[in-house]
């Protein structure tokens with residue numbers, strides 16, 4: 572279906588709700604640095620997520636747990652300088668909102684003040700209700716994240732599909748309604764059955780953005796390095812690769828090494 576798209580000078584949390592109402596799907600991608608965010612923003616991606624997946628993709632950690640609030644602020648401030656059109660959402664990292672709602676608000680405020688991001692994202696439902704409420708009460712837009720929540724990986728032990736059992740599906744549905752009621756402007760659903768994700772998207776008025784959650788939701792998010800094929804060892808079935816940048820970069824860099832070794836580079840035009 573082709574939908575007439577409204578031009579947005581700057582995407583806001585209000586525009587996203589409007590897109591859902593108009594049936595225009597929302598595109599969201601990660602970025603962690605200025606150069607990538609420039610390209611992502613110019614391609615008119617609606618939402619740039621400064622994901623805590625930077626912990627894996629940029630820092631090389633096994634999980635998202637080690638990345639710190641200071642590091643997230645550094646990534647986010649670089650992205651904010653590049654994003655002229657996209658809404659910039661910043662993950663609050665593990666350990667900087669779980670203790671209590673005051674700590675959560677303090678972390679959200681630091682992100683907003685020090686990075687200039689436009690909104691924050693937090694993982695979880697009922698258990699983080701007070702924190703979400705407190706952050707929203709301070710005027711900071713909050714995006715929820717349910718289903719596969721990588722900050723709780725050690726509770727589950729695997730990255731398998733979530734909410735396949737009725738009890739977990741029921742909890743997820745009620746968490747989604749609760750986050751909507753608290754005033755979240757949107758919701759990420761990660762790696763859950765498509766039918767469940769569709770039901771959730773239809774049951775709330777806020778946009779639901781999926782990753783491995785099928786086509787019945789209001790938008791899609793991916794890690795940009797994954798769709799570009801830079802993380803060639805990461806192969807979940809929800810990933811569509813648009814390039815094999817790992818191979819392209821490897822061959823370009825090998826060519827450079829060869830050219831240096833063979834004295835081909837630099838040539839006469841490439842010197843002073």
Ligand SMILES: Nc1nc(=O)c2c([nH]1)NC[C@@H]1CN(c3ccc(C(=O)N[C@@H](CCC(=O)O)C(=O)O)cc3)CN21
Pocket residue numbers: 623624627628635721729730731732762793794796797802805806807808
């Ligand atoms: N590069 C990257 N892309 C992501 O989408 C991403 C990150 N990093 N880091 C943080 C989280 C972790 N995410 C994940 C991690 C693993 C799977 C996954 O499906 N892994 C296995 C299957 C695991 C299993 O079934 O036990 C796979 O098929 O690759 C999905 C999302 C999503 N996020």
Ligand SMILES: CC(C)C(=O)C(=O)O
Pocket residue numbers: 601620621622623624625662759761782792793794
């Ligand atoms: C995968 C997305 C939703 C995320 O939270 C991240 O990149 O950190």
Ligand SMILES: [Mg+2]
Pocket residue numbers: 622623624635662
């Ligand atoms: Mg994340």
